[in-house]
Amino acid sequence: MNNPEQPVQKSYAPEIQSDDFPKWVGNRLRFETEAEARDNVLDLAARWTEILATRVVPSNDNPANYRYLNSELLHLT
Numbered sequence: 001m002n003n004p005e006q007p008v009q010k011s012y013a014p015e016i017q018s019d020d021f022p023k024w025v026g027n028r029l030r031f032e033t034e035a036e037a038r039d040n041v042l043d044l045a046a047r048w049t050e051i052l053a054t055r056v057v058p059s060n061d062n063p064a065n066y067r068y069l070n071s072e073l074l075h076l077t
Contacts, residue, residue, distance in 0.1 A: 015041070
């Protein structure tokens with residue numbers, strides 16, 4: 001039985017820390033699975049040299065709006 005006081009997780013959000021932004025920051029990308037969000041943020045970190053750390057956090061603000069498959073970012077319509 002669902003607890004009405006606990007929000008239902010809808011997606012996963014990638015976040016980064018960089019030299020310019022010491023706090024965790026993200027964007028509007030949301031993924032259905034933790035693995036897709038992780039692969040996406042690790043790909044970003046491989047291309048951006050100023051990223052210090054990455055993480056994936058559960059998100060209940062928005063449903064998944066992207067997929068990340070075979071190193072390709074796909075917008076869900």
